[in-house]
Amino acid sequence: MTAISLRNVDISYGDTKIVHGATFDVAEGESFALVGESGSGKSTILKAIAGLAPEWTGDIDVLGQSRGHGVDYRFASRCQMVFQDPYGSLHPRKTVDSVLTEPLKIHGIGNRDTRVKDILNAVGLDQRFRFRFPHQLSGGQRQRVAIARALILEPRVMLLDEPTSALDVSVQAEILNLLKRLRAEQGLTYLMVTHNLPVVGFMCERMAIMNKGRIVEIAPSTALHDGSFGDPYSQSLYAASGGNPDLKEIV
Numbered sequence: 001m002t003a004i005s006l007r008n009v010d011i012s013y014g015d016t017k018i019v020h021g022a023t024f025d026v027a028e029g030e031s032f033a034l035v036g037e038s039g040s041g042k043s044t045i046l047k048a049i050a051g052l053a054p055e056w057t058g059d060i061d062v063l064g065q066s067r068g069h070g071v072d073y074r075f076a077s078r079c080q081m082v083f084q085d086p087y088g089s090l091h092p093r094k095t096v097d098s099v100l101t102e103p104l105k106i107h108g109i110g111n112r113d114t115r116v117k118d119i120l121n122a123v124g125l126d127q128r129f130r131f132r133f134p135h136q137l138s139g140g141q142r143q144r145v146a147i148a149r150a151l152i153l154e155p156r157v158m159l160l161d162e163p164t165s166a167l168d169v170s171v172q173a174e175i176l177n178l179l180k181r182l183r184a185e186q187g188l189t190y191l192m193v194t195h196n197l198p199v200v201g202f203m204c205e206r207m208a209i210m211n212k213g214r215i216v217e218i219a220p221s222t223a224l225h226d227g228s229f230g231d232p233y234s235q236s237l238y239a240a241s242g243g244n245p246d247l248k249e250i251v
């Protein structure tokens with residue numbers, strides 16, 4: 001089954017069209033990257049899928065259901081987003097426990113105590129962090145909380161917006177390994193924005209390369225080994241990354 005399908009999606013902020021005709025499919029269980037320079041519209045695509053960029057046209061389907069405009073609670077339990085900045089994305093005056101319990105309350109899900117304990121275990125956070133506030137956690141711990149918050153509703157699809165780029169290099173590797181393990185354990189589908197080609201090689205099967213709001217090529221991540229990209233822009237992005245990125249660098 002197709003987890004995410006975009007057909008001719010245009011996305012605008014006011015009068016400015018940011019994304020032009022985005023079309024791609026992500027299979028269920030696949031990990032797919034959106035890559036390209038800063039400002040090329042990668043995050044904007046994730047936001048439109050998540051309902052955070054209201055001005056779009058075209059078709060967005062998630063798990064076989066057409067995505068409407070705006071917030072959709074039923075949709076939230078199937079598809080969740082993790083943001084780049086774990087400092088900004090967690091409310092400063094809410095404990096980890098309340099951050100994790102809130103989505104369960106909103107969706108009327110019981111057995112909350114067990115679910116919170118289990119999700120902390122799943123993301124590798126000790127139970128003693130449960131009643132702490134974000135400022136009492138490291139950047140990596142905060143990102144684990146953000147991942148736990150996304151996973152607590154047991155979604156099938158995760159939208160990951162540069163989930164490690166705000167973190168120290170050693171912590172980046174920990175979080176990438178965590179995301180990789182969770183995907184394997186739970187059969188999740190990932191759509192991931194990154195500007196880091198080694199991360200694509202480590203995490204993803206395929207990538208769409210974006211330039212100025214347009215997808216110029218969809219390539220398997222094996223192209224990172226030999227540079228076999230078809231589009232000149234993709235080739236220049238690959239060359240600028242130093243070619244054949246050393247995937248061991250991040251693990």
Ligand SMILES: Nc1ncnc2c1ncn2[C@@H]1O[C@H](COP(=O)(O)OP(=O)(O)OP(=O)(O)O)[C@@H](O)[C@H]1O
Pocket residue numbers: 013018036037038039040041042043044045193195
């Ligand atoms: N809320 C907004 N209002 C107006 N313009 C926006 C808004 N958010 C993003 N943009 C513009 O949309 C364009 C694409 O931004 P987007 O964040 O999607 O790029 P990106 O490829 O994800 O880059 P980055 O890697 O820097 O996040 C940029 O020119 C940006 O200035």
